[in-house]
Amino acid sequence: MQIANKNYFQLFDLPESYDLDTDRLTAQYHKLQLDYHPDKHSSASEKEKMSAQVAASYINDAYETLKSPLRRAAYVLTIKGKDAERVDQSDLSMEVLVEQMELRESLSDLPKDDTALQALEELKSIAQGKIQKKQLKFEKEIESGDLSVAKQTFHELQFLFKLLAEIEEGEELRLGY
Amino acid sequence: MAFLKISEPGESRKAKTRKLAVGIDLGTTNSLITSGGDGEVEVILDEVGEGLLPSVVHYNAEGGSTVGVDAQKEAKRDPKNTISSVKRLLGRSKLEGLEINRFKQHKFDSEYGEDTLPAIITGAGTKDPIQISADILTTLASRVRQRFGSEIDGAVITVPAYFNDAQRQQTKKAAELANLNVLRLINEPTAAALAYGLDSNEEGNVVVYDLGGGTFDVSVLSLRKGVFEVLATGGDTALGGDDIDHAICEWITENGLTEETLNANYSELILYANSIKHQLSEEDCIDLVFKNWSGTLDRGEFAKICEPFIRKTINACRRVLRDSKIALQDIHSVVMVGGSTRSPVIREAVEKYFGRPPLTSIDPDTVVAVGAGIQAEVLVGNNTTENFLLLDVNPLSLGIETMGELVEKIIPRNTTIPVSRAQDFTTFKDGQTVMSIHVLQGERELVSDCRSLAKFNLKGIPQMVAGAAKIRVSFQIDADGLLSVSAEELSTQQKAEIQVKPSFGLSANFIEDILESSHENAESDMETRSLRESQVEAKQLIDSIDFALKSDRELLNEEEKLTLDHAKDRLIELIDSGTSAKIREATEELNRISSEFAARRMDLHIGQALKGEIIDNIDNS
Numbered sequence: 001m002q003i004a005n006k007n008y009f010q011l012f013d014l015p016e017s018y019d020l021d022t023d024r025l026t027a028q029y030h031k032l033q034l035d036y037h038p039d040k041h042s043s044a045s046e047k048e049k050m051s052a053q054v055a056a057s058y059i060n061d062a063y064e065t066l067k068s069p070l071r072r073a074a075y076v077l078t079i080k081g082k083d084a085e086r087v088d089q090s091d092l093s094m095e096v097l098v099e100q101m102e103l104r105e106s107l108s109d110l111p112k113d114d115t116a117l118q119a120l121e122e123l124k125s126i127a128q129g130k131i132q133k134k135q136l137k138f139e140k141e142i143e144s145g146d147l148s149v150a151k152q153t154f155h156e157l158q159f160l161f162k163l164l165a166e167i168e169e170g171e172e173l174r175l176g177y
Numbered sequence: 178m179a180f181l182k183i184s185e186p187g188e189s190r191k192a193k194t195r196k197l198a199v200g201i202d203l204g205t206t207n208s209l210i211t212s213g214g215d216g217e218v219e220v221i222l223d224e225v226g227e228g229l230l231p232s233v234v235h236y237n238a239e240g241g242s243t244v245g246v247d248a249q250k251e252a253k254r255d256p257k258n259t260i261s262s263v264k265r266l267l268g269r270s271k272l273e274g275l276e277i278n279r280f281k282q283h284k285f286d287s288e289y290g291e292d293t294l295p296a297i298i299t300g301a302g303t304k305d306p307i308q309i310s311a312d313i314l315t316t317l318a319s320r321v322r323q324r325f326g327s328e329i330d331g332a333v334i335t336v337p338a339y340f341n342d343a344q345r346q347q348t349k350k351a352a353e354l355a356n357l358n359v360l361r362l363i364n365e366p367t368a369a370a371l372a373y374g375l376d377s378n379e380e381g382n383v384v385v386y387d388l389g390g391g392t393f394d395v396s397v398l399s400l401r402k403g404v405f406e407v408l409a410t411g412g413d414t415a416l417g418g419d420d421i422d423h424a425i426c427e428w429i430t431e432n433g434l435t436e437e438t439l440n441a442n443y444s445e446l447i448l449y450a451n452s453i454k455h456q457l458s459e460e461d462c463i464d465l466v467f468k469n470w471s472g473t474l475d476r477g478e479f480a481k482i483c484e485p486f487i488r489k490t491i492n493a494c495r496r497v498l499r500d501s502k503i504a505l506q507d508i509h510s511v512v513m514v515g516g517s518t519r520s521p522v523i524r525e526a527v528e529k530y531f532g533r534p535p536l537t538s539i540d541p542d543t544v545v546a547v548g549a550g551i552q553a554e555v556l557v558g559n560n561t562t563e564n565f566l567l568l569d570v571n572p573l574s575l576g577i578e579t580m581g582e583l584v585e586k587i588i589p590r591n592t593t594i595p596v597s598r599a600q601d602f603t604t605f606k607d608g609q610t611v612m613s614i615h616v617l618q619g620e621r622e623l624v625s626d627c628r629s630l631a632k633f634n635l636k637g638i639p640q641m642v643a644g645a646a647k648i649r650v651s652f653q654i655d656a657d658g659l660l661s662v663s664a665e666e667l668s669t670q671q672k673a674e675i676q677v678k679p680s681f682g683l684s685a686n687f688i689e690d691i692l693e694s695s696h697e698n699a700e701s702d703m704e705t706r707s708l709r710e711s712q713v714e715a716k717q718l719i720d721s722i723d724f725a726l727k728s729d730r731e732l733l734n735e736e737e738k739l740t741l742d743h744a745k746d747r748l749i750e751l752i753d754s755g756t757s758a759k760i761r762e763a764t765e766e767l768n769r770i771s772s773e774f775a776a777r778r779m780d781l782h783i784g785q786a787l788k789g790e791i792i793d794n795i796d797n798s
Contacts, residue, residue, distance in 0.1 A: 030404040034566050038595065038656040043558035053655055057595045064593070168499065175495070 007079055008062040018076050018139045029063045070161045073154050082147050091155050100159045114174045127164045196330040198557035199321055200549025205264040205391030208232045210317040211550030214325045218550035220543050221320045233261040234312050236301035244316040256282045256444040258300045265391045266306035268344030271295045282444055310351035331360040333553035335545050337392040338364035338572050339412035360556040361657050366396035367569055368548030369514040374400045381509030389515035391417040395494050397501035403565040409500035409591045410572050411493050418517035424482045425450035434470045458520050480522045487526045500591050511535040568593050578615035580605055581709035582624040587652045599651040607724050608640045614664050622706050635664040635673040711760040712752050722771055732777045744770045
């Protein structure tokens with residue numbers, strides 16, 4: 001299938017940048033699935049159905065990668081030739097680690113009942129604010145080709161998204177659902 | 178002006194090649210069937226003009242059965258042989274069947290079958306949930322055969338979005354038993370959204386709140402230019418209007434009905450509770466009389482009875498919204514589906530949570546079957562006027578077992594299908610040639626808390642040191658939601674694969690709230706995981722030291738041997754009794770003590786390997 005030779009940005013006909021028009025992404029995704037999805041080939045031969053399935057899976061994966069801000073960042077690094085999965089010692093400064101530890105501590109120090117909800121909400125907006133800033137920073141670094149610095153920012157984003165997920169889990173636990 | 182309609186040559190032939198497809202909503206309380214046999218998808222009625230078929234089957238002593246209203250009439254007279262709400266038994270074990278209130282007037286056959294299907298003893302013999310469901314499906318299918326005078330080419334059957342693999346497989350088996358070719362099982366809320374969306378032309382984010390007789394589902398969909406994309410789905414496969422009926426019975430008992438009257442008239446009381454519930458949709462307060470008991474029930478009190486069930490559904494809504502990453506204010510409409518959503522108490526609760534009145538203009542009883550019928554037309558290959566596409570998700574996470582009885586998720590819940598995902602794993606022991614792949618479904622971290630779907634072995638892994646082999650495990654879910662799993666050793670391309678079939682009979686009390694408990698237990702899961710991981714690390718180190726000692730014990734002097742054995746024994750002791758921190762500490766200690774031994778072995782083996790290479794070179798020249 002020829003679409004598998006395209007990278008995810010090319011697949012959706014989008015510029016290769018971190019900043020992304022998500023509405024356009026979704027529209028392009030739907031357009032492609034209307035063509036390739038196996039349900040659109042229910043009367044085709046088994047072989048054609050199989051390749052429709054492979055194509056639809058690839059398109060789904062591409063969409064989920066670009067839709068998620070963190071997976072998209074990793075993907076941008078990967079197509080620029082940086083292995084996003086490998087964390088080098090130099091990727092994380094002491095300053096960042098200390099900040100992360102402090103955030104994490106303030107989360108684990110909260111009481112385990114619903115009296116913590118207000119504080120959780122505040123912590124959440126702190127995390128979200130930081131994420132927003134780091135995303136802008138990452139975007140600029142990618143644009144200027146500063147890949148090593150961008151990779152550091154990516155790892156910081158990884159921390160922050162993980163923290164955000166933990167805050168949300170904390171909310172669920174305390175709300176009892 | 179009226180024109181004579183003249184058909185083009187070949188058009189009648191075309192009409193004949195149109196296939197007969199049906200959509201079936203196999204419900205806990207009522208079932209129905211739709212077909213586009215006449216062009217437009219519509220509910221197919223029985224001979225007296227009724228669309229809804231009560232999902233009730235009566236088995237008589239002559240070995241025959243009646244389904245629907247006629248069977249319902251037998252419920253009072255012959256409760257033991259009249260089975261309703263059979264959907265609640267699908268995919269459950271014998272033990273679970275016994276625990277469901279609804280079935281307490283029935284006798285289960287403990288000897289039945291190879292697996293643990295909860296089969297009921299009736300006048301017409303022992304019947305399992307698959308056979309009983311098949312009887313309902315057969316009755317529905319005969320309506321269509323009679324109406325169109327031809328065989329059915331294919332059927333789309335709806336299931337609760339939150340049905341697990343075993344429940345889906347048994348639904349499919351029931352359809353096959355009823356001689357239906359299943360094109361696909363689709364999720365009930367998705368079917369409802371399809372029918373609603375195509376009818377209303379609405380675009381945007383839609384929540385479908387589907388509270389039926391026995392199951393609850395909630396889905397968030399994005400509707401855009403003919404694409405119905407399910408963003409997230411969740412629910413409870415053991416929560417529905419039935420539970421409210423039972424809660425009313427309990428309330429009546431608490432308010433003075435004697436235990437004797439209750440036990441002697443249980444199925445009658447359930448029917449009475451059901452009628453009370455319906456009346457309270459119309460009236461604010463009603464007087465109750467049952468046998469020698471009387472009382473009154475108003476809506477306020479009724480709301481209190483319903484509260485625990487409603488709270489469960491609202492919590493499921495919260496969780497699904499979170500998974501869909503859609504904010505409450507970005508929801509454009511809330512569609513109510515399922516007979517139980519007729520109750521004003523439920524409508525008010527949903528309105529309160531979503532901050533907008535839910536849409537109740539569509540018929541909550543038929544919308545699911547109509548959606549199934551529309552999708553059946555597409556899948557059977559008939560031309561349809563609308564160009565649309567359904568993008569659905571897998572409702573529960575799928576993964577494999579890793580060391581320490583932990584589950585590594587490969588495809589998380591709410592991933593759009595079709596999908597294929599792969600992850601690399603490695604061997605645990607030196608010289609390991611077989612790897613067992615255990616496929617699991619569920620949200621929890623421990624194997625024992627998830628549902629086992631399949632097990633298979635990858636053999637012929639070349640002998641290597643632990644951690645050197647690279648085994649790629651690939652999961653694939655096709656558009657029908659069927660999972661296949663394969664494992665491949667990358668250096669030798671040795672491959673094994675399996676199409677996942679259900680494994681019945683595992684104790685699965687927890688299935689309906691796998692998710693709920695996964696949140697409740699997140700913290701203890703984390704502790705357990707940490708403990709298991711430390712145990713695995715420790716065992717791994719001990720194994721590798723034992724392996725090394727077997728061949729190279731002479732590299733150590735007596736004192737070294739003693740120290741090593743001592744540290745090893747201490748760790749072995751701690752594995753069963755220690756905390757994760759203690760185990761880790763002891764593991765590190767043993768690791769430190771054995772590092773010199775490892776270094777000597779390394780030197781020795783490199784030396785031997787080099788010698789071997791030289792001999793090879795000589796042989797080659």
